[in-house]
Amino acid sequence: MVPVQTRPSIAALRNVATRLRIDSVRATSEAGSGHPTSCASAAEIVAALFFAEMRYDPRNPQNPDNDRFVLSKGHAAPVLYAAWAEVGLLKRDDLLTLRRFDSDLEGHPTPRLSFVDVATGSLGQGICAAVGIALNARRIKSDYRTYALLGDGESAEGSVWEAAEAAAHDGLDSLCGITDVNGLAQSGPSIWNHDMEAYASKWRAFGWHALVVDGHDVGALLDAYEEARETKGRPTMILARTLKGKGIPLAEGKGGWHGKAFKKGEELESVLRALESQFLPEDEPAQPPGGPRTRRDQSRPAAPPKNATVGTPSYKLGESIATREAYGTALAKLGDGDDRIVALDGDVKNSTFSEKFEAKHPDRFFQNFIAEQVMIGSAMGLAARGAIPFPSTFAAFLTRAYDFIRMACISNVNIKVAGSHAGVSIGEDGPSQMALEDLAMMRAQPNMTVLYPCDAMSTERLLELMAYHAGPAYMRTSRPKTPVIYGPDERFAIGGLKILRESANDTATVIGAGITVFEALKAYDQLQKAGTSIRVIDLYSLQPIDSDSLLRCARETRRLITVEDHYAAGGLGDAVAAAVAAGGVTVERLCVREIPRSGTPEELIDHYGISSPHIVAAVTR
């Protein structure tokens, strides 16, 4: 336990705020770009949080029991960096390296910095991550609190209201948002300007405790933080009325200063003189807190958790099971042995089969209803705090959260995204429910692992590998049932593939994944009868990809033919083509080349050119 901290005087906190402003202005002017006026509006909010409200170890930002702070308005990064300099983690001089290539003090915060959990800068995401961070406190039985600082312009993002709904539904009273209502957005006034009730009524309608304060009145802020801390059963949003550029006569409350650094020379000097004149006499400077307030729950295990396993799956060869169902089964088993595993779903748990996990681990299952952005956002927050989250929905609806997936990749957090109902093989529901661009969007992220199993056995094995692979990963599952083709002793690897049929006189290599593996196998049988041998590959790992084996097959069989239940660009065909380009090898592609329509899976697979007859035709062409 750390000693109870003496609350600094108001004058001392105001002086902290003035120093945060000075540091933000200096750093952005040195960089020649950035958002000093967006920092200035938030200076008292941040000063009061960091020096009188939050409890954390300023020397160890990753202490699991620290209160957490998420800068959802990521463009105010300099004030965050200044705060960590003020508490002593960073050197003040380092602040002047802002935005430089050789500095981790980037234009918007990223987890390269020990005190940043998730990258922000795409507005409306930090508050979603904060929901996940607050949920994590329950998971690890810590009573740390989570604070998220939003901008008023940011409140127009729908994801903010997904977060509001989720946090209220889960009764997250350890979560406290602060909206820095400075009234000015980038290109003009924010939508409600300083109409504080326009904001408060929304948060209240969404089930939050909401209060309005003067965001430059340190005493009022401290009272508000206390009120938030004492509010039980629901989260609190503090709506802080502020002025953009506060304390800077040139810019205070004025338009036209968004994202502009003050020019070095007389402009900067006059700003600094004005700010320096705002220092107050103080008895004693504000001190950073001594450590987290948390009383650790004794039931929480001290030993680091071990990786779990799905054991030996009991599927029989030839048995028919959809990969989406095997996903749910495997996830539930993995959760038995590792309480870091959590699942999230967007009201389709009975389709993605995440309900199997919920049935066994209800306290680690989070229902996000139909709100994919906060589902991925809160998974980011959970992952940043040590959980291994598996958010799942129809793969088509992951497009809804692509910006969140993008930022999760920038954060390089450990999220394990599962998308079911891939491709035209879902059938009658039609194109709105078919994911035909998910491989493209996932593969575009350079650090995303992309897996696509074809049977239940490989799904289970790949899920286990995916869980303990460091970094973001995606698994694509299918709606139709497919036969089990792998035995329990088969080994899989991230970056691997399986050669299912191979002979010395193969005339082509057909590369499928998911449901097209079975079309390729059917084509193999037909071609065998006609005296033609082909090689068949199950490319279950699209990223990373086994270039060496593909190149070897290209050398041995001369032709590579890919077949995928996905659009032409960015999927399996492109993945293979890029993997073998260095060997001077090209690829023939069978894929879905137009927007499909409703029909039976069989009709659609055939009509869009990815069925076994099309493979046979391509081989014999």
Place this chain on the structure above:
Amino acid sequence: MVPVQTRPSIAALRNVATRLRIDSVRATSEAGSGHPTSCASAAEIVAALFFAEMRYDPRNPQNPDNDRFVLSKGHAAPVLYAAWAEVGLLKRDDLLTLRRFDSDLEGHPTPRLSFVDVATGSLGQGICAAVGIALNARRIKSDYRTYALLGDGESAEGSVWEAAEAAAHDGLDSLCGITDVNGLAQSGPSIWNHDMEAYASKWRAFGWHALVVDGHDVGALLDAYEEARETKGRPTMILARTLKGKGIPLAEGKGGWHGKAFKKGEELESVLRALESQFLPEDEPAQPPGGPRTRRDQSRPAAPPKNATVGTPSYKLGESIATREAYGTALAKLGDGDDRIVALDGDVKNSTFSEKFEAKHPDRFFQNFIAEQVMIGSAMGLAARGAIPFPSTFAAFLTRAYDFIRMACISNVNIKVAGSHAGVSIGEDGPSQMALEDLAMMRAQPNMTVLYPCDAMSTERLLELMAYHAGPAYMRTSRPKTPVIYGPDERFAIGGLKILRESANDTATVIGAGITVFEALKAYDQLQKAGTSIRVIDLYSLQPIDSDSLLRCARETRRLITVEDHYAAGGLGDAVAAAVAAGGVTVERLCVREIPRSGTPEELIDHYGISSPHIVAAVTR
């Protein structure tokens, strides 16, 4: 003008609702899948709308003055189809072709059908499109009204609240939403079940007139529609308390029946018997309306609008202008001559330069603040009703609206998306602001035109081509200034490219686009000095792509080297590789292969391997 319609009796409308239920049940049972219980809850809502509230020509669903209906809860498609059969546009027997490959009555509605403006089925999108459709009424000076039917589960989508904010901000009193609060979502109760105030308070907080009614009480619905019609200055949301599966004893108000058709045979027969027993005696059956109520504004031009032109751009060769700025200039000019052109922006109009359009055409500029989903969604609605909308934001933030872009492509609507600030060349702001996957996500959509100009002149010409090209299109623009390299007489084409340097002894073809064209030209100059000739291509049209020219260059120069300010997967390199694969040609790729960081544009372009020295090295390798 059409004669004033006699309002049908309540009994007649209730009988319409019963027929809608019967048709929805029959069609889904025949299909063997679908959502009959989601149709049943909405039957009175739809019956009262189509037979007593909406004014439209039932024989001409595309009459520009018709009241519009958007089925935001797209999975209730059968009730929509049944309504159009009931008014006589479809044959009742056709309803039994639901979800068949040879039928346009797909699992979820698409604009293959004349009465569908935008495809729905990804929840939370129809209401965004309805905002655009309502905005379009202002554009064409029609007083048609727009109705959108939402599900309660759908209200968890953040995009719904983006739409709520946008519609209230624009005072769209011609917009009326109806939420079918049946209390049951797919996998369990919806988040607020039948807590009607939980919904009403949110809509009211967002500035809407909201009222709660019994959604099975036709009289109450008619009164609510009238109240909505008479509410001025703000949109209305009618929260209709309903029962899922209403009228079907087996399923009414019960869980476990989402998305399940009743089994043909005794199960179906018992459902039909129950429904048929609900017919009431009626004096006169309900009649469809005779035509739109609209009094056409006489100032509205009768002649169809002509395509406009940007004229002859006045840029001088060598002059430095960012393509994003040329975009704004061209759009403003195009808007002078064609009032179908509208612009939307997400609070970055001073960065995307859409402010140039706003300055000249303020009534056709829509500020969506920081809400990219409703920006694209409302552009979809505008496009569906004849406008040519140009929504713009940082290309990175288009990832936020990828699901909307996906559905716009399924709808094949005429939206012209503009993404600025592409790639690492934005510099210091860091990765959260850099679009490095936008080409991948846009190219993945098979009917999306993808353009990427390198200078101001080509930007203007391509923008004009893009505006009048049928279907969705995307233009990627850059932050840095680039020199003008094309003269005013240069011709461009969708699907074209420009060979900028060419000789008989070129040893490689370097293919760039946007800022990398200039890196390629610098490399050319350096290599020329060393006695090596290369060909240089500006690939301004990535989709469609000029395969023939690329193949010719490959034959003539042997090597193709692509260089792009984009990640490896799905961008320019993959586009070229796919285009030349049939010729047995492979591509060497220079691209961004990891998550970048902050720095100056020059540092980043060089560090991530896409600068002229890297091109020189690749050529001489």
